[in-house]
Amino acid sequence: MPLTVGNPRVKQARKLSRRSVRSERRLFLADGPKAVEGALERGVVVEVFATTAAAEQYDALVAAAGTAAPPVTLLDDRALASLSDSVSPAGIVAVCSFLDVALTDALSAGERRLAVLCADVRDPGNAGTLVRTADALGADSVVLAGRSVDPYNPKTVRASVGSLFHLPLALEPEPAAAVTAAHDAGLTVLAAEGAGELSLDDAAELLARPVAWLFGNEAWGLPAELAVLADHRVAIEIPGRAESLNLATAAAICLHETARVRRSRD
Numbered sequence: 001m002p003l004t005v006g007n008p009r010v011k012q013a014r015k016l017s018r019r020s021v022r023s024e025r026r027l028f029l030a031d032g033p034k035a036v037e038g039a040l041e042r043g044v045v046v047e048v049f050a051t052t053a054a055a056e057q058y059d060a061l062v063a064a065a066g067t068a069a070p071p072v073t074l075l076d077d078r079a080l081a082s083l084s085d086s087v088s089p090a091g092i093v094a095v096c097s098f099l100d101v102a103l104t105d106a107l108s109a110g111e112r113r114l115a116v117l118c119a120d121v122r123d124p125g126n127a128g129t130l131v132r133t134a135d136a137l138g139a140d141s142v143v144l145a146g147r148s149v150d151p152y153n154p155k156t157v158r159a160s161v162g163s164l165f166h167l168p169l170a171l172e173p174e175p176a177a178a179v180t181a182a183h184d185a186g187l188t189v190l191a192a193e194g195a196g197e198l199s200l201d202d203a204a205e206l207l208a209r210p211v212a213w214l215f216g217n218e219a220w221g222l223p224a225e226l227a228v229l230a231d232h233r234v235a236i237e238i239p240g241r242a243e244s245l246n247l248a249t250a251a252a253i254c255l256h257e258t259a260r261v262r263r264s265r266d
Contacts, residue, residue, distance in 0.1 A: 002052060002074040010079045013049065013095055017085070019150050026098040028152035029083060030165075032090040033058050035157055038165030039096045040064050047095040048072045051080050054091025061092070085154045098152065099169065103143065103178065106170035107185035110140025113210030114258060115187060119175040119226060120146040120217040121247065127151060128159025129248045130215070135163035137255035138262075143170045145178040179229045182212040189214055189230040191222055192254050194244055196233035200257055203234055207261040213254050218247045 003010055013029065015021045022028050027046060030039045039045045040061070048065040050072050055062050062072050075083075083093045107115055116134045121127050127149045134142050144151055151157075151171070157164055172178040182189050188206055191214040198206075214230055216222030227233055236245060236253055245253070 002076040003049075003079055004076055005079040005082050007079065009073070010049075010075065010082065013047075013093075014082050016095065017154065019153070022150070022152050028096055028098065028157065029154060030094040030096050030157055031084045031086060031092075031154060032158065033061055033092055034162035035160075035165075036065070036092055036094045037061055038162035039094045042099060042165040044096045044099050044165070045094045046097055049075050049080060049083060049093045049095075051075060051077055051091040054080075058092055065094075086158065099165065100151070100171050101168045103170040103172050103181050104185065106141035106143055106168040107182055107187065107212070109168045112138070112140065112262060113185075113187060114139045114255075115182060115212040116142045116251070116255070117175075117178050117182060117189070117212050117214045118142065118144050118148055119178070119214065119222065121148045121215070123218055124149050124153045124155035125159045126218055126247055127153075128156040128161075128164070130251055131156075131160040131167075131169070132163040133248060133252050133255060135160075135166045137252070137259045139167065139255060141168040141170065143172055143178050145172040145175040175226050176229060179212075179214065179226070185212075186210055187212040188232070190254075191227045191230035191233045192216075192236070192250050193222055193227050193233040194235055196235035198232050198234050200234050200236050200254065203232070203257075204261045206232060207258045208265055211258060213251070213258070215247060215251050215254075
């Protein structure tokens, strides 16, 4: 019989909605088929919960989970919903182990060497979107630095749509240390800044090199003392009347231009 909301295993999994518990147990919840699929591919699944209907709908995923992790545990609808913060739960959730790697390992990942450094990104949705964008546009790693949101926050995991499991992720409490580590790894650090001295349109020679893009907080951008540590401060030309771009849009433009330049030189 499917487990109910009062079952001790369900209660223990539900506690992972709290950051303190996640940090203590180094476990988090991945909600939905894309997240569970990515977690299985990454090899970080500890346990999978699903409703009977979801187990039938995602039978191939359930079969994969059965070979890669303990057998899938069936829950009733109410118990499964208690593990999800989605308005319309997909019916399948995985308990996963933390997957962040050492900063030096993240910055040395990949052949083309493209890293994304995020300083003090506070919104879970923005953080997840940045990870997804980095993954889509060929970045080799993402670093969440400073007082950034917990990458294992359910909203961050969901917003990444599985991309959290596709590329190395590192956490660094000090943004300046992340910039220093990028330099030490042989990366040219480019700070995305509206008042930058270099236009993105003129940055092709730089973008062809091993690069770390540095992005700041959603509301106040990069502090001056951090931006000055970058090798260059790069501005996106805005021909329209908008004062600025939001964080995810700016990151997408910078990373897309980097990918375009590199494709043109292959």
